[in-house]
Amino acid sequence: MCHRMKSCITNAVSNFFFEYETPRQVLVRSKRVGVVCRLIQLGVLAYIIGWVFIYEKGYQSTDTAVSSVFTKMKGVGYTNVNGEERIWDEADYVFPVQGDSSFVVMTNYIITKEQKIGKCPEHPNSKNSCSSDSDCAAGGTERTGHGKMTGRCLMDSKTCEVLAWCPVEDDSNIPDPALLISAENYTLFIKNSVNFPLYKVRRSNLVEGINMQYIKSCLYDPEKDPLCPIFRLGDLVKMSGYNFSTIAREGGAIGIVIDWTCNLDYAESECCPTYTFHGLYGDAGEKDKARASVGYNFRYTQHYMEDSMEKRNLLKVFGIRFDIIVRSEARKFDIIPTLMAIGSGVGIFGVATVVCDVILLYLLPKRHFYSNMKFKVTELLEEVSLRLLCNVNTLQVFLFIQSKHKGATEAFL
Amino acid sequence: MCHRMKSCITNAVSNFFFEYETPRQVLVRSKRVGVVCRLIQLGVLAYIIGWVFIYEKGYQSTDTAVSSVFTKMKGVGYTNVNGEERIWDEADYVFPVQGDSSFVVMTNYIITKEQKIGKCPEHPNSKNSCSSDSDCAAGGTERTGHGKMTGRCLMDSKTCEVLAWCPVEDDSNIPDPALLISAENYTLFIKNSVNFPLYKVRRSNLVEGINMQYIKSCLYDPEKDPLCPIFRLGDLVKMSGYNFSTIAREGGAIGIVIDWTCNLDYAESECCPTYTFHGLYGDAGEKDKARASVGYNFRYTQHYMEDSMEKRNLLKVFGIRFDIIVRSEARKFDIIPTLMAIGSGVGIFGVATVVCDVILLYLLPKRHFYSNMKFKVTELLEEVSLRLLCNVNTLQVFLFIQSKHKGATEAFL
Amino acid sequence: MCHRMKSCITNAVSNFFFEYETPRQVLVRSKRVGVVCRLIQLGVLAYIIGWVFIYEKGYQSTDTAVSSVFTKMKGVGYTNVNGEERIWDEADYVFPVQGDSSFVVMTNYIITKEQKIGKCPEHPNSKNSCSSDSDCAAGGTERTGHGKMTGRCLMDSKTCEVLAWCPVEDDSNIPDPALLISAENYTLFIKNSVNFPLYKVRRSNLVEGINMQYIKSCLYDPEKDPLCPIFRLGDLVKMSGYNFSTIAREGGAIGIVIDWTCNLDYAESECCPTYTFHGLYGDAGEKDKARASVGYNFRYTQHYMEDSMEKRNLLKVFGIRFDIIVRSEARKFDIIPTLMAIGSGVGIFGVATVVCDVILLYLLPKRHFYSNMKFKVTELLEEVSLRLLCNVNTLQVFLFIQSKHKGATEAFL
Secondary structure, rough: OOOOOOOOHHHHHHHHHHHEEEEEEEEEEEEHHHHHHHHHHHHHHHHHHHHHHOOOOOOOOOOOEEEEEEEEEOEEEEEOOEEEEEEHHHHEEEEOOOOOOOEEEEEEEEEEEHHHEEEEEEEOOOOEEEHHHHHHOOOEOOOOOOOOOEEEOOOOOOOOEEEEEEEOOOOOOOOOOOOOOHHHHHHHEEEEEEEEEEOEEEEEEEEEOOHHHHHOOOOOOOOOEOOOEEEEHHHHHHOOOHHHHHHHOOOOOEEEEEEEEOOOOOOHHHOEEEEEEEOOOOOOOOOOOOOOOOOOEEEEEEEEEEOOOOEEEEEEEEEEEEEEEEEEEEEEEEEEHHHHHHHHHHHHHHHHHHHHHHHHHOOOOOOHHHHHHHHOOOOOOOHHHHHHHHHHOHHHHHHHHHOOOOOOOOOOO | OOOHHHHHHHHHHHHHHHEEEEOOOOEEEEEHHHHHHHHHHHHHHHHOOOHHHHHHHOOEEEEOOEEEEEEEEOOOOOEEOOOEEEEHHHHHHEOOOOOOOOOEEEEEEEEEEEEEEEEOOOOOOOOOEOOHHHHHHOEEEEEOOOOOOEEEEEEEOOOEEEEEEEOOOOOOOOOOOOHHHHHHHHHEEEEEEEOOOOOOEEOOOOOOOOOHHHHHHHHOOOEEOOOOOOHHHHHHHHHHOOOOHHHHHHOOOEEEEEEEEEEEOOOHHHOOOOOEEEEEOOOOOOOOOOOOOOOOOOEEEEEEOOOEEEEEEEEEEEEEEEEEEEEEEEEEOOHHHHHHHHHHHHHHHHHHHHHHHHHHHHHOOOHHHHHHHHHOOOOOOHHHHHHHHHHHHOOHHHHHHHOOOOOOOOOOO | OOOOHHHHHHHHHHHHEEEEEEOEEEEEEEHHHHHHHHHHHHHHHHHHHHHHHHHHHOOOOEEEOEEEEEEEEEOOOEEEEOEEEEOOEEEEHHHHHOOOOOEEEEEEEEEEEEEEEEEOOOOOOOOOOOHHHHHHHOOEEEEOOEEEEEEEEHHHHHHOEEEEEEEEOOOOOOOOOOHHHHHEEEEEEEEEEEOOOOEEEEOOOOOOOOOOHHHOOOEEEEOOOOOEEEEHHHHHHHOOOOHHHHHHHHHHHEEEEEEEEEEEOOOOHHHOOEEEEEEOOOOOOOOOOOOEEEEEEEEEEEEEEOEEEEEEEEEEEEEEEEEEEEEEEEEOHHHHHHHHHHHHHHHHHHHHHHHHHHHHHHHOOOOOHHHHHHHOOOOHHHHHHHHHHHHHOHHHHHHHHHHHOOOHHHOOO
16 A cells, blocks of 8 residues: 555554554453452462562572682690690691691591501401411502501411501500590681672671771670681580580581671671581481491601601591581672563463463353453354355445444444 | 264364464554553563673573682792791792692791790790789690790790790791792793583683693783783782782782683684682772781691601791682573573563553543453443343344354454 | 542452453464464473473472582502612592592602702703803793702703702603502592582482491492492593503593482482592593693602701602582472473463464465454544544444443354
């Protein structure tokens, strides 16, 4: 109908802009269906607003932090083994020394002094016993042995002779109580900084108000000083559910979780860490007691030269391993998840309508009536409609008027 | 109406497949409503296409990498303290030695040589002073002390006598300038590999073109050599916003962030790392200057035997701690998030219609007219419709014709 | 129309609750459109149910774990270098000693014994050669050199004299085969605990059935013992795709990935780890062979005092670096993602209708007919509707009846 391309496009565009489609709807005035449907819709609305928006904060985006942790132990330990007094400071009892987020504090040890390479009997235990040289394959090593077997079975100890760091360690008796039980009073200082790159927010666990003065005198307490970054070892162990004398003797592992769950829609200064403590490796729980491999220990050596010969002191170190784990989740209003949640909510609203339609069209007694109201069927029309229009005389005038003024009557229907 | 089950089901299935419902709509030709509604719809469309798809790349799924970092320092330091010359190589100044992603480079130190277990006066500072033996509780230790008090107050130093590694450390004067200021010229080599398990893509920071030849001669420069994995320490410090002589003297912490943000819809070889550097622990910023606990140091000992007695050299090490942090996010086209975004977008489109309907039905002057167009009300019908059909005579013929040719007239409306 | 405010509100509320809108729809009985549309809808349904729900488990929320790893090596190494026998135990060959998740097992080394600070010639290689003193800038250091140049060129070695730990290391010949090739038989014990905080589930890799008895005798095998936490080093290397004698000689890096992908809708005890092994740093792959910087090594020193002089043994350690990487993803039914997926699915269903409408209204021959069925246009009405109602006489009676019994006739249409 357009004579020129340009006016045609102009027409189409203006038509597009000045039009607007809205679905025609049946307004069903039925108490039963109405109440059911409204309740479903209100439920959906309550879910979207209450749960998605308020409880789960679906209008916010989230970011996890890049974090750094530095630790420092303070305190002095004292041991007196067979009259030999010794002082242990942090350079002696912390492994590694440089203040990592994962470190071990020595609380007990078995020392084997002045070991040197040589031949000596294997430690007598159930696995190493021998009755003749044939039990000791020369050149072999055992997985749990201390050296390379020379092939001789020593009669004194009833064990194979090995080439090893001699004398071999005897770790059958763990000192009880732990030698460094005084570790209970050591203190741990944690410095932690987090950086939320998405929101360009940087926080430190030394938050506002935690100044040099406060740090010098404070000690972490979950109630009174929840932000003090200085922790007493005994408290840490207790809060993790362990008994200090047990863990000090055999060693154990404790996780210190620093939780930065921040709502950055509020002031940045309200973004503060919380500390929680729990035993690791499943050793703390009741049901785990029967499990394999409790305790924590490792071996450590100090090498030295004496009389031009390399010697070493071997320490089997029992200790508490601390893993400082930073968990972070910052949330902030963001348009994308908001619209995502709204869009999804509108979709669920559609589900409510579907449920009500099922009730209306399949369950109610007057379902055929409602079905007729809702649906207009095109079935016969495909074949007959045009023919009808031509043939039926009695409808001609009426239809003519209607076709000219289409909609005029329907506005009343 | 179906006489047999089978034909009944066949009928239902064929009916279901040959039918199709589409909502009936009112096409409102109104300039005001049309323009408003189209603008809202275009806004939604622009948001979905422009923001969700193009800017946020909502059609892609994301994966974070499993990564490994290995570091190696190179360079030689030289100190001359009271005529004693000493050379420091990487085995001496890096802690730990094995090339971890988090390590410390020593830049300054206070050495306390030939300590042995014994009794000596505590270091005189404000906290340890005593005037009589009663100030020194025998057997006690102080949190910031060096040993176990013997109970005597020594008159020479005015401090308590302690059982400790003697002589005790005097760390009141930090060498200035830093003894190992030459650390500025050390170089750091970083080897980093990332593995995106979802896309089965493995990348190394030694990307295409970074070969042995290039590595031997290159030095990282943000402009000229942004992919060279060798960094000069002085440059690192500068790029983190620190002053080298300050950080070298008191220590500090620097984060090296390796950022792998890759769009794997492009070639894999375009997935390259970028390096950024920033101070950690909030020490660099202006506003943080007043905060507690600047600097970075730890204590480290070398034990040795002399005259059958265990001795040690204690080093208070000041250094720069480097944390290499790998951040990774690979994106690739994925059908799920694409459909998720489209589905959510259609939902938001529904919101546009709701807004327009509110305008149409509640704000426009002709709202009642439009309301009549949009809604068909079932109210009276529930009670009266059937009775009406039976009683009204004058409508009989007309309705008969209409019911036979249902839709024929309406096709014109 | 309401005479009192209260009854007015009551009316509105009861109206709202007893009403319900459902869209009026055209039921198009057309084989072509029906089949196309139903297929699209079935495709969408299959996608939502099959892909989103069953395959991607879109009805579940996910959580990643907080995890801790502890490792322990066992086994004894033996070297015989020039008749000097030596035994290496875990305290000697593991770095660091305390059982971290990232550690190095020494498999080869170059030892430079009894180094002390002094002046000696630089190691002769292509970079350090000199022909006269002018080639050796006094006081300078070279990036790859061992010390500080004194300014003299030594004629014997044709290299500059340096102040360094003397004698300087000669690492040009890497021992072949590796000195500690026996490392193949070492075993690695891994203890790993994961904690899914969202679901409050804690698991250890010592799962149900892995007790002390089993651990004592088992050895990891991907087929037979996939849950045994004890690994033979030779097996680990083989499963990573390396050749043991090569990696032992020059060093390398292996990632041990512990994968906790758990569906917590099932029993907790079915949440078990799987172990996978792969080479790191891109050294294993074929295409990476030409790349720079293969191998893994670091330098390590043992300091000691002899004749009141500090000396050290320098070890260039070649070893296998193990990085234990924990990947975790637990899934559990959650109402939020379920509704999110359904809502999004309903949105996509809407897309199906849009596609069918496009076919119906723009592509079919009878598009004008369908268009008339679907849309009711308000165009002319805005201007003419009211006038029409007043003027057209012949329609008066008919319209009067219709307006009184509105809907009665339409129910038949």
